[in-house]
Amino acid sequence: VTSSWDELESLLRDLADFGQALALMSWDQAVSMPPKGGAARARAGATLEAEYHRRLTSPRIGELLADLEGDSKLDEMQTANLRVLKRDYDKATKVPEDLVKAIAEETSIAYQVWIEARPASDFTMFKPHMEKIVSLKKQYADAVGWEKDRYDALMDDFEPSLTAAEVAPLFDQLVQDLVPISEKVFGALGETPPFLSQSYDTATQIEFCQWLVKQLGFDTEGGILEESPHPFTMHVAAGDVRQTTRAQADQLTGSIYAAIHETGHALYDQGLPEKWIGLPAGRAVSLGIHESQSRMWENQVGRSRPFSEWMLPHLKERFTTELGMLTPDEFYRGVNHPERTLIRVEADELTYNLHVVLRFEIELGIYRDELAVDDLPDAWDQKMEKYLGIRPPDHKDGVLQDMHWAIGHHGYFPTYTLGTLNAAAFYKKANEELGDLSDEFRRGETSRLLEWLRENIHKHGYRYEAKELTQKILGHPLSPEPFLDYIKSKYGELYGVSF
Amino acid sequence: VTSSWDELESLLRDLADFGQALALMSWDQAVSMPPKGGAARARAGATLEAEYHRRLTSPRIGELLADLEGDSKLDEMQTANLRVLKRDYDKATKVPEDLVKAIAEETSIAYQVWIEARPASDFTMFKPHMEKIVSLKKQYADAVGWEKDRYDALMDDFEPSLTAAEVAPLFDQLVQDLVPISEKVFGALGETPPFLSQSYDTATQIEFCQWLVKQLGFDTEGGILEESPHPFTMHVAAGDVRQTTRAQADQLTGSIYAAIHETGHALYDQGLPEKWIGLPAGRAVSLGIHESQSRMWENQVGRSRPFSEWMLPHLKERFTTELGMLTPDEFYRGVNHPERTLIRVEADELTYNLHVVLRFEIELGIYRDELAVDDLPDAWDQKMEKYLGIRPPDHKDGVLQDMHWAIGHHGYFPTYTLGTLNAAAFYKKANEELGDLSDEFRRGETSRLLEWLRENIHKHGYRYEAKELTQKILGHPLSPEPFLDYIKSKYGELYGVSF
Numbered sequence: 001v002t003s004s005w006d007e008l009e010s011l012l013r014d015l016a017d018f019g020q021a022l023a024l025m026s027w028d029q030a031v032s033m034p035p036k037g038g039a040a041r042a043r044a045g046a047t048l049e050a051e052y053h054r055r056l057t058s059p060r061i062g063e064l065l066a067d068l069e070g071d072s073k074l075d076e077m078q079t080a081n082l083r084v085l086k087r088d089y090d091k092a093t094k095v096p097e098d099l100v101k102a103i104a105e106e107t108s109i110a111y112q113v114w115i116e117a118r119p120a121s122d123f124t125m126f127k128p129h130m131e132k133i134v135s136l137k138k139q140y141a142d143a144v145g146w147e148k149d150r151y152d153a154l155m156d157d158f159e160p161s162l163t164a165a166e167v168a169p170l171f172d173q174l175v176q177d178l179v180p181i182s183e184k185v186f187g188a189l190g191e192t193p194p195f196l197s198q199s200y201d202t203a204t205q206i207e208f209c210q211w212l213v214k215q216l217g218f219d220t221e222g223g224i225l226e227e228s229p230h231p232f233t234m235h236v237a238a239g240d241v242r243q244t245t246r247a248q249a250d251q252l253t254g255s256i257y258a259a260i261h262e263t264g265h266a267l268y269d270q271g272l273p274e275k276w277i278g279l280p281a282g283r284a285v286s287l288g289i290h291e292s293q294s295r296m297w298e299n300q301v302g303r304s305r306p307f308s309e310w311m312l313p314h315l316k317e318r319f320t321t322e323l324g325m326l327t328p329d330e331f332y333r334g335v336n337h338p339e340r341t342l343i344r345v346e347a348d349e350l351t352y353n354l355h356v357v358l359r360f361e362i363e364l365g366i367y368r369d370e371l372a373v374d375d376l377p378d379a380w381d382q383k384m385e386k387y388l389g390i391r392p393p394d395h396k397d398g399v400l401q402d403m404h405w406a407i408g409h410h411g412y413f414p415t416y417t418l419g420t421l422n423a424a425a426f427y428k429k430a431n432e433e434l435g436d437l438s439d440e441f442r443r444g445e446t447s448r449l450l451e452w453l454r455e456n457i458h459k460h461g462y463r464y465e466a467k468e469l470t471q472k473i474l475g476h477p478l479s480p481e482p483f484l485d486y487i488k489s490k491y492g493e494l495y496g497v498s499f
Numbered sequence: 500v501t502s503s504w505d506e507l508e509s510l511l512r513d514l515a516d517f518g519q520a521l522a523l524m525s526w527d528q529a530v531s532m533p534p535k536g537g538a539a540r541a542r543a544g545a546t547l548e549a550e551y552h553r554r555l556t557s558p559r560i561g562e563l564l565a566d567l568e569g570d571s572k573l574d575e576m577q578t579a580n581l582r583v584l585k586r587d588y589d590k591a592t593k594v595p596e597d598l599v600k601a602i603a604e605e606t607s608i609a610y611q612v613w614i615e616a617r618p619a620s621d622f623t624m625f626k627p628h629m630e631k632i633v634s635l636k637k638q639y640a641d642a643v644g645w646e647k648d649r650y651d652a653l654m655d656d657f658e659p660s661l662t663a664a665e666v667a668p669l670f671d672q673l674v675q676d677l678v679p680i681s682e683k684v685f686g687a688l689g690e691t692p693p694f695l696s697q698s699y700d701t702a703t704q705i706e707f708c709q710w711l712v713k714q715l716g717f718d719t720e721g722g723i724l725e726e727s728p729h730p731f732t733m734h735v736a737a738g739d740v741r742q743t744t745r746a747q748a749d750q751l752t753g754s755i756y757a758a759i760h761e762t763g764h765a766l767y768d769q770g771l772p773e774k775w776i777g778l779p780a781g782r783a784v785s786l787g788i789h790e791s792q793s794r795m796w797e798n799q800v801g802r803s804r805p806f807s808e809w810m811l812p813h814l815k816e817r818f819t820t821e822l823g824m825l826t827p828d829e830f831y832r833g834v835n836h837p838e839r840t841l842i843r844v845e846a847d848e849l850t851y852n853l854h855v856v857l858r859f860e861i862e863l864g865i866y867r868d869e870l871a872v873d874d875l876p877d878a879w880d881q882k883m884e885k886y887l888g889i890r891p892p893d894h895k896d897g898v899l900q901d902m903h904w905a906i907g908h909h910g911y912f913p914t915y916t917l918g919t920l921n922a923a924a925f926y927k928k929a930n931e932e933l934g935d936l937s938d939e940f941r942r943g944e945t946s947r948l949l950e951w952l953r954e955n956i957h958k959h960g961y962r963y964e965a966k967e968l969t970q971k972i973l974g975h976p977l978s979p980e981p982f983l984d985y986i987k988s989k990y991g992e993l994y995g996v997s998f
Contacts, residue, residue, distance in 0.1 A: 017546035020539060021520045024527055032531075036721035037739030040519060040777070044736065047516035051550070222535035237543065240536030278539070 005071075005078060008064040009279070011055070012085070016278030018052045020237045027234045027242055031226050046104065053100065057092045065089060077273070077281055080463045084280035087160065095143045103136050107408040114406035121396040123377050130405055131373045134366055137410050141367070151367035154411030158287045159418060161465060164364055167414050170421070171357045174480045179387060181487060181499050182350050185338060186389075188495040193334040195252075195326055202247040202255075204318050209245050209259035212311070216263050216297065217450045218243075219270055231258040233265035233294075235284075238277040241269040252319075253335050256311075257298055264297030265290055267450060271458025285457075286466045287412070291419020292426055293453065299349050300427040300486070301449065306441035308332045336494055340390050342397040350491060353420055354387040359402075359413040367410075424483035425474055426457070504570075504577060507563040508778070510554070511584070515777030517551045519736045526733045526741055530725050545603065552599065556591045564588060576772070576780055579962045583779035586659065594642045602635050606907040613905035620895040622876050629904055630872045633865055636909050640866070650866035653910030657786045658917060660964060663863055666913050669920070670856045673979045678886060680986060680998050681849050684837060685888075687994040692833040694751075694825055701746040701754075703817050708744050708758035711810070715762050715796065716949045717742075718769055730757040732764035732793075734783075737776040740768040751818075752834050755810075756797055763796030764789055766949060770957025784956075785965045786911070790918020791925055792952065798848050799926040799985070800948065805940035807831045813943075835993055839889050841896040849990060852919055853886040858901075858912040866909075923982035924973055925956070 022045065029041055055061075065086055068074065074082070110129035117126040141153035149164040156162070206227055213225055219241075228244035235241050243262035247255045268284055276282030284290045301307050309328045316323045326334075338348040344355035362379055365371030371379055380399040385391045392398030404412055430452045431437065437449060456473050470478050488499045524544055532540060554560075564585055567573065573581070609628035616625040640652035648663040655661070705726055712724055718740075727743035734740050742761035746754045767783055775781030783789045800806050808827040815822045822830075837847040843854035861878050864870030870878060879898040884890050891897030903911055929951045930936065936948060955972050969977050987998045 013542070014546050017543035020543040021524060021547055025520060025523060028523055028527065032723060032725075032741075034719065034721050034723050034739055036718070037736055040736035040738055043512070044516035044519040047513050048520060219535070220533065222533050224531060224533050226531075237536055237539035239539055240533055242531075 004064050004067040005074065008061070008068065008085075011058075011061060011064070012081075012279050015052065015055050016237075018048055018055065019278070022048050022052065023234055023236045027236060030230070030232065031228050031244060042108065049104070053092060053097070056088065061085075061089055062093070077276060077461070077463060080281035080461075081276070081279050084283075084462050088280060091144055094145070095140060099136065099139055099143060103133070103140065103408055106132050106136060107406065110406045110408075111403065114400070114403060118396055118400045121394040121400065123395045123399060126400060126406070127373055130376070133405070133408055134373060134410070137408065138367070149364070149368065151364050151411060154363075154367065155414060156411075158409075158412050159415050159466065160286055161467070162286075162288070162414070162418075167360065167418075168364070170478070170480055171360060171414075171417065174353055174417070174421075174484070175357050175387060177480070177484050178350070178354055178487070181484075181491070182338070182354070183389070184497045184499060185350060185491050185495050186340060188497050189338070192337060192339070193330060195323060195330070196334050196337065197250050198252070198322055199249045200252040200319055200322060202249055205247045205252060205255040206245070208315065208318055209247075209255055211314075212256065213243070213259055213263045213266070215444055216260065216267070216446055218263050218266055222270060223266060225259065225262075231262050233262045233269065235269040235272075238274055241266050252315075256315075257302055257335070260302040261294045261298035264294035267297070267453070268293040268458055271450075271454045273459055273461045276461050281462045283462050285460075285462055285464065285469055287415035288418030288422060289457065289466050289469065291415055292422030293457070295419050295423035296427050296453075300423060301441065301446060303335050303349070304438075304441055305332050306438040307444075307446075308335055310442055310444040333494065336490070338491075340388055342384070342388075342390060342392050343401055349420075350487060351388060353417045356413050356417040358383040358387055360417075363410055363413065418478075421478055421480055421483050422470065424486045425470070425478060426453075428482045428486075429474055430456075503563050503566040504573065507560070507567065507584075510557075510560060510563070511580075511778050514551065514554050515736075517547055517554065518777070521547050521551065522733055522735045526735060529729070529731065530727050530743060541607065548603070552591060552596070555587065560584075560588055561592070576775060576960070576962060579780035579960075580775070580778050583782075583961050587779060590643055593644070594639060598635065598638055598642060602632070602639065602907055605631050605635060606905065609905045609907075610902065613899070613902060617895055617899045620893040620899065622894045622898060625899060625905070626872055629875070632904070632907055632909070633872060636907065637866070648863070648867065650863050650910060653862075653866065654913060655910075657908075657911050658914050658965065659785055660966070661785075661787070661913070661917075666859065666917075667863070669977070669979055670859060670913075670916065673852055673916070673920075673983070674856050674886060676979070676983050677849070677853055677986070680983075680990070681837070681853070682888070683996045683998060684849060684990050684994050685839060687996050688837070691836060691838070692829060694822060694829070695833050695836065696749050697751070697821050698748045699751040699818055699821060701748055704746045704751060704754040705744070707814065707817055708746075708754055710813075711755065712742070712758055712762045712765075714943055715759065715766070715945055717762050717765055721769060722765055724758065724761075730761050732761045732768065734768040734771075737773055740765050751814075755814075756801055756834070759801040760793045760797035763793035766796070766952070767792040767957055770949075770953045772958055772960045775960050780961045782961050784959075784961055784963065784968055786914035787917030787921060788956065788965055788968065790914055791921030792918075792956070794918050794922035795926050795952075799922060800940065800945060802834050802848070803937075803940055804831045805937040806943075806945075807834055809941055809943040832993065835989070837990075839887055841883070841887075841889060841891050842900055848919075849986060850887060852916045855912050855916040857882040857886055858903075859916075862909055862912065917977075920977055920979055920982050921969065923985045924969070924977060925952075927981045927985070928973055929955075 025041065025045055025048070033041060065082065068082055106129065110126070110133055113129050114126055117123070137154060138150060141150045144153045144156070146153040152163045155164070210225055214220055218225070222239045223241040223243065226242070226244050227247055229246055231243070231245050233241070233243040243259070243266045245255050245259040245262060268290060272282055272284065308331055312323070312326065312328055312331045336349070338350040340351070341347055344352065347355050358380070361383065362371065362376065365379065366373070377395055377399045381391055384398065404410070430449060434448055434452055440446065440448060457469065460469065464472065467477065492498055521544065524540065524547070528540055564581065567581055605628065609625070609632055612628050613625055616622070636653060637649060640649045643652045643655070645652040651662045654663070709724055713719055717724070721738045722740040722742065725741070725743050726746055728745055730742070730744050732740070732742040742758070742765045744754050744758040744761060767789060771781055771783065807830055811822070811825065811827055811830045835848070837849040839850070840846050843851065846854050857879070860882065861870065861875065864878065865872070876894055876898045880890055883897065903909070929948060933947055933951055939945070939947060956968065959968065963971065966976065991997055
């Protein structure tokens with residue numbers, strides 16, 4: 001270990017302290033901040049972001065990176081830190097500060113416009129802002145640099161080094177198989193089970209979720225669960241991982257499965273290598289790997305028959321009058337009841353990825369200059385009809401439904417489906433190595449699975465890039481088969497259809 | 500307005516953004532942070548404090564202060580900003596960074612030791628840390644500079660420009676009158692009303708407090724009330740004022756009066772001049788003025804007969820079985836039932852200030868080198884006997900009871916009693932100008948009083964120093980008479996005694 005390393009580590013730990021403050025500010029804004037605090041918070045966020053950027057791009061970091069390049073005294077995690085830092089540093093120094101500021105300002109305006117445009121279903125109101133963001137994001141991609149697709153430079157912010165050329169064939173195969181599968185399932189579907197839309201006390205829902213996430217292994221000495229309208233997880237610092245769930249009286253399973261989903265994220269964050277948290281290699285690999293954890297806990301675990309059987313009596317304790325007569329089979333069917341919905345965030349396991357592929361294709365079209373922002377609504381509605389067999393009656397529940405485009409998260413959507421595919425592939429592998437987990441799940445025991453994830457994924461932090469990690473775990477690259485097999489087997493059994 | 504001013508304002512607004520982040524981190528630590536997040540939070544706090552200090556003491560600030568000195572184009576608030584900033588800047592630049600760091604480190608250690616020493620009632624464990632802090636604080640006072648008393652330099656951090664020579668005679672007179680008054684009252688005192696120690700659902704207590712603080716004018720669009728074991732108020736930013744109350748099943752009036760007290764602080768913060776919040780002249784004048792607001796709302800308003808009469812039926816709505824039979828007179832007597840307690844934070848209006856004077860005299864003795872840290876326990880116990888007629892059976896509820904000394908808040912205690920004296924004097928003045936407020940309070944209406952406070956105190960921010968403000972409002976300097984008159988009249992009537 002050289003003294004250059006010590007100096008670099010100390011600069012990076014200071015940098016992480018500003019990251020911690022920013023994470024906390026963002027958590028607080030979503031969970032606690034009173035509305036009138038918004039303007040001052042926006043200003044403070046920008047000031048701290050600027051300080052963060054100033055420190056990350058300081059010439060001294062560049063010098064130390066150069067000093068340490070190829071230093072043979074560094075261990076594997078130190079080298080990983082340099083690899084990740086170099087990418088962060090190069091990106092941050094390549095993008096002109098004016099452009100960073102222009103994107104921050106325009107997305108902040110666009111978000112406010114979107115807040116108004118969506119309920120009014122008014123795409124023309126949002127259009128000029130979307131055009132401006134696309135133009136700025138193109139400049140951003142060009143500043144960062146790209147090879148085959150400009151879009152690759154955008155995806156790189158969320159799923160490093162992933163390319164459209166890799167995603168497109170995966171997603172094509174997925175759509176090709178998923179569309180006929182989902183049509184068959186919808187053809188065989190019965191009524192929506194009434195317990196799904198009954199009314200349940202929201203405070204009790206939250207109390208149940210608090211209890212449930214602890215059962216799943218969430219460490220409440222090092223984390224909290226609170227309520228917010230849009231569930232999310234925030235890794236504030238070492239020993240401080242926060243998650244939220246939402247609670248609505250008529251959506252009991254909504255709060256529960258949001259909590260299990262976020263717990264998947266939170267368990268990953270709590271399993272990262274403590275020594276390195278705050279440093280580049282101490283973070284999670286990518287959004288696609290992060291989402292594999294949340295999806296696996298939500299679906300492969302939470303929506304499995306044995307786990308749902310274990311959960312039901314604990315729910316009945318709290319909702320005796322509402323759920324007293326429900327059978328385990330009815331409950332299992334209920335939490336796996338798919339619906340043709342226009343809204344991505346309400347979509348089920350079966351159709352969720354169709355919503356994602358639609359967005360990916362549209363984004364790619366835009367950044368390949370094959371599609372104009374003007375064409376978005378039509379493209380959206382046509383693909384919706386093609387993939388899901390339904391047509392949005394308005395833009396509110398169509399092209400304007402997500403905040404991602406307004407806040408500049410272009411190239412983000414594909415990570416949701418990558419997460420789904422990773423989840424199924426990792427889960428299959430875990431089952432091969434651990435044997436059938438059903439009996440344990442039926443007793444609410446998920447610790448062997450968690451241990452496997454800790455060992456194979458969490459404890460490595462960002463030692464490996466996503467593709468390398470996937471290859472290490474699976475022995476081959478990611479493919480959609482495990483997910484498609486899982487869906488076919490589960491929905492085939494549930495609705496008595498064969499594919 | 501000159502361009503130097505614009506540059507200075509911009510630097511100060513950036514500085515305030517770091518202040519906002521630090522305030523939020525501190526709020527979060529008390530209210531939300533999971534225990535394992537403590538170490539990372541301490542590090543981040545120190546890093547942001549250092550950045551804050553670096554920016555406040557930057558040579559450019561010094562140059563701009565010099566440029567703007569005596570600038571006749573500046574308005575009154577701009578000039579006030581320069582006055583306050585100059586003091587902040589001079590102090591921050593006079594104290595060597597090593598000393599700042601040593602104090603931060605030693606108080607952080609001492610606090611951890613105190614956490615253990617208090618329950619163990621072990622003063623010898625705490626003693627070496629207290630000695631070290633006193634020695635560091637003496638160096639601090641010498642670095643900042645002082646005239647008559649070294650202690651003045653410490654008080655200045657909480658109550659700018661106040662001197663021991665001013666405080667001592669005020670407190671002497673107070674003790675001289677309060678001791679015989681309280682002895683008479685305790686002689687005439689009946690049983691403790693049983694409703695004070697019954698059990699009340701804590702969630703309902705919090706819900707009542709949430710409702711109550713809104714009635715008092717707390718703007719919940721620009722603030723929140725949460726629960727924490729030690730109630731406090733935090734002015735995070737413009738439009739973001741936060742308060743907490745505590746809730747224990749057997750202390751119904753504890754949660755209510757803590758909430759009213761903190762609302763007094765919060766109303767002041769919410770009434771500060773919006774344009775200047777974050778800048779030196781946009782903050783509250785001093786702790787003694789701040790505490791005048793909290794004490795006035797808690798005692799002159801909240802513990803008055805008419806206001807307590809208004810509150811009771813609203814409490815009965817929530818606690819019908821527990822309070823159904825309580826009469827307004829019993830309730831009023833209950834919330835004004837004094838007790839000879841060893842613990843300052845549990846003390847009532849009558850005896851609270853005796854606890855404070857004791858601490859002031861001990862602190863002054865230490866910083867005048869008339870008292871050694873070794874002598875603290877004896878000095879404490881003797882004064883306790885002299886002023887309150889009781890002797891602590893151990894150090895836990897004696898000399899070790901407060902965290903102030905451990906965290907380096909030496910010179911802080913006097914502001915509590917200054918607040919009490921200010922509250923009584925301001926309230927008397929408000930009544931002279933507004934007429935009797937009893938009828939309004941009996942209807943739960945406190946808006947005319949709030950308006951008066953806004954106009955006379957809140958809206959000025961830090962335009963005036965404390966003594967100047969007091970003089971402006973009262974027409975003469977602060978004296979203990981209004982408080983003593985208030986106590987004599989209230990307790991005389993309550994317990995049928997004359998003084």
